[in-house]
Amino acid sequence: MIRRAWAALCLLLFALPAAAAPPARTGSWVFDGAPSYPGVTMMRVERAGAGVRGEITTRWYGPIAMQNPRLRGDTLTFDARNLNDNAHPTRRWTARFTPRGVRLTGDMWYAHVVQDGRRGAPAEVAARTFRPAPPLPALGSLPDDGLARTPPMGWSSWNRFAEKIDDATVRAMADAMVSSGLRDAGYVYVNIDDGWQGTRGPDGELRPNAKFPDMKALADYVHARGLKLGIYSSPGPKTCAGYEGSYGHVEQDARTFARWGVDFLKYDLCSGEWFYADADSVKRTYYQMGAALRATGRPIVYSLCQYGRFDVADWGRSVGGHLWRTTGDITDDYKTMSDIGFVRNPQFPHAGPGGWNDPDMLEVGNGGMSADEYRTHFTLWAIQAAPLLMGHDLRLTGASDAAILENGGAIAIDQDSLGVQGRREASIDGIETWRKPLAGGDVAIAIFNRTTADRDADVPPGLAAQGGRIIDVWRGRALAADETRLRVPAHGTVLLRVVAPGTTDQEGTKR
Incomplete structure (x- = not known):
């Protein structure tokens, strides 16, 4: 009887719904x-x-x-x-x-x-399971390779197109650089920023995405127009826009870029800052790509983009860099541009032939600033010997923007062979005066009005005694002998070139 009752109880228990098993936690x-x-x-x-x-x-x-x-x-x-x-x-x-x-x-x-x-x-x-890259190489020092004797000039896709860039647009920008006269003004690099990368094949080689069907053909198209092609990558697994980086494939990617015919590489830290977070590892990861580019045998201008960390100007050349970012990203507004140009970039030393402080790309033509503010933007970059990389849609360049971007006098100051980065000499009540020595004894003087009202500013005393005449670069005229005060617009600038006696000025006239 007891056995029969126990059996019945067991059957009943098995017939009941099973209680939920506790969730696994490991x-x-x-x-x-x-x-x-x-x-x-x-x-x-x-x-x-x-x-x-x-x-x-x-x-x-x-x-x-x-x-x-x-x-x-x-x-x-x-x-x-x-x-x-x-x-x-x-x-x-x-x-x-x-x-x-x-x-x-x-x-x-x-x-x-x-x-x-x-x-x-x-x-x-x-x-x-994540597969870490091989250890970074020991930090070395690369010799000067003779590239970038003056600050690089060209165009980059990011400011206007971000990651929405494609082969057809890059070709159109190359054509516009030629037809507009920008190439003849000195702009030669056509740089594809983030957004071109696809996936890696079984051999590990990085392929472009569907927007870029043939990188070698694109490079050939750009080269046929007397221009040079630039490209973008990161030492991390992902670029800043989430595309494939060069992590674990540095030497392989350098060889791929060289085979395609690339002439310029922007190497953006992006997700690499997770792995390379101190000065030693950042230097070594940039050295790794610098050495890899040199090993290809192709002359490739190397742009370090790690936002000015760890005093990059002190070591950028030794890892193979030709320009190095000194700041975060620029945006198309006066405050950000002036913070970078007046405050951030001037903190960095060591600019000169073969290596330049890079305050980021130009915003001229994107519409967020006035013409006077854009002239200030361009003047700040020129007086500091910064790279001049346009960032707008070149097909839509207005007359005012073209007059800034193609001004031969301002470009000549930026591209001066002496390669000195101009410095602030005086700052009084919102008026700043900057000086940049030029080759042959000339001097560039920039007067900036950082206030919101037009102001009169004195021409620095003694300039006339230094040269045969003084050229007002933006107005395209020589100052009269008695012209000692100049009107400077709000957020605007006056850019002067003091021509040394016995030299040839920008109009080709002996003075």
Whole structure:
């Protein structure tokens, strides 16, 4: 009787619905369809003594270790290193486990992440496991290769087109540089910024995306017009726009660029700052690409873009650089432009033939500033011997913008063979005077009005005694002997060239 009752009870228990199994809290989870940034593809959690440890794997930064992980019931919380936010060097993340998987939430830089994951099969885990690049080479020093004896001049796609750039647009810009006279004014580089990259083949070689069907043919097209082609990459896994970087493929990419016929490389730190976060590693990663470019045997101007960190002007040349960014990105407004031109870029020394401080691309022609402000922009870049890389749609260059960009006197001051970066001499009540020595004994003087009202400014005393005459570059005329005060527009400038006696001025006349 007792046995029959026990058997019946057992049958009843088995017939009842099974209670939900407690969710697994250790192991590997994979995330399908992850957003581009930071692109979490996998999470791993394992026991560590009485607690746990783990990491999340991202497309941008590879594995990100969990800091201070705490598992309470079905919820795991941890901190993760955060980029580009000094106020929040780490951010709190949460993983909530369910019988079906896990929901991961957290913040990194500008992105709020909410992703649902599932248990990963061994093959999926293996495919998503991050493969670190080989160790960086020891830091070396590369000799001067004779390139960029004056600041590079040309055009770059980013300011106007961002990542929405394609083969047809680049060809159109090359054609416009020729037909407008910009090439003959000295602009020769046609630079494709971020957005051209596709995926790597089984051999590891980087292919362009569908917008760029044949890079070699594009380079040939640009070269046939007397111009040079530039391209863009990053030492990190992802570029700033989320495309494929050169991480783990530096030497291979350098050879690919050379084979295509590239003449200029902008190398932007981007996601590489996760891996190369101190002065030593940043120098070595830029040296690695500099040495790789030299090894191709093709002359390629090398632009370092790491935002002026770690006193880049002190070592930019030695890693093979010909120009190095001194700032974050410029935007098309007077405040940002003037902060870069008057404050940031002047802090950097060592500009000269073969190596230049780069305050970023020109915004002339994009419409965010007045003509006077654009003349100030161009004058600041010229007086500081900065690269002149236009950033607008060249097909839409208006007459006022063309007059600025093609002004031979201003370009000559920027391109002067002496290669001295001009410096501020005086600043009084919003009026600044800058001086730049030029080859042959000439001197360039820029007077800036940083106020919001037109002002009169004195011509620096003694200039007439230094030369045969004084040229007002923007107005295209010589100053009269008694002309000692000049009207300077609000946010505007006057640019003067003092012509030394016995030299040939910009009009080709002996003085």
